[in-house]
Amino acid sequence: DIVLTQSPGTLSLSPGERAILSCRASQSVPSNSLAWFQQKPGQAPRLLIYGASLRAAGTPQRFSGSGSGTDFTLFISRLEPEDYGVFYCQQYGDSVFTFGPGTKVDVK
Amino acid sequence: EVQLVQSGAELKKSGESVTISCKGSGYSFNNYYIGWVRQVPGKGLEWMGLIFPGDSDTTYSPTFQGRVTLSVDKSFSTAYLHWNNLQASDTALYFCARADGFRDVFDYWGQGTLVTVSS
Numbered sequence: 001d002i003v004l005t006q007s008p009g010t011l012s013l014s015p016g017e018r019a020i021l022s023c024r025a026s027q028s029v030p031s032n033s034l035a036w037f038q039q040k041p042g043q044a045p046r047l048l049i050y051g052a053s054l055r056a057a058g059t060p061q062r063f064s065g066s067g068s069g070t071d072f073t074l075f076i077s078r079l080e081p082e083d084y085g086v087f088y089c090q091q092y093g094d095s096v097f098t099f100g101p102g103t104k105v106d107v108k
Numbered sequence: 109e110v111q112l113v114q115s116g117a118e119l120k121k122s123g124e125s126v127t128i129s130c131k132g133s134g135y136s137f138n139n140y141y142i143g144w145v146r147q148v149p150g151k152g153l154e155w156m157g158l159i160f161p162g163d164s165d166t167t168y169s170p171t172f173q174g175r176v177t178l179s180v181d182k183s184f185s186t187a188y189l190h191w192n193n194l195q196a197s198d199t200a201l202y203f204c205a206r207a208d209g210f211r212d213v214f215d216y217w218g219q220g221t222l223v224t225v226s227s
Contacts, residue, residue: 037153044220045214047213047215090155096169097155097169099152102153
């Protein structure tokens, strides 16, 4: 199975700052089938980015994704107060889909 | 509007069986995969498996193979997740989610069903 590692574990930033979240795969993700989800407490995950860099419907433009192969990044250009939660990367290109452990983002 | 609505919380004892459900609406249920994801309280997300309602073709994560059963009832646009012989370690929040293809992203999610198993 492809193991995903995310860093940092926690990110504490102020509104207006830029956030950079990393997701590294143990082997190349087929077809760059890498997604990013945001999960707020008590809620289901929400799809932000798929195909490594494509915004899902309704995803604000301040969210962008990049990367290929084994290294992927989620950028949040200017944090808004509502951008808190745990952000998970997920690969869906292998026969067994896997999630990363998540990065917790606090917006203080 | 696409919606996945899951059944309510379950409280069970070790050794018991349970089935939770996920009803899709606002789209062609038969033509989209339904996946299931486990989240142990306070922990991350784990992919359990996928089922295609059109033909009930199913893929399981090795972690969950033999522990759970995925099924669908097309006439009710509903997918099911079933356990025999629940264990305390099965206590978790379970989400269903929709995907456009076998290797495709989960674009819509249910609200989650909490299954609590007491020993």
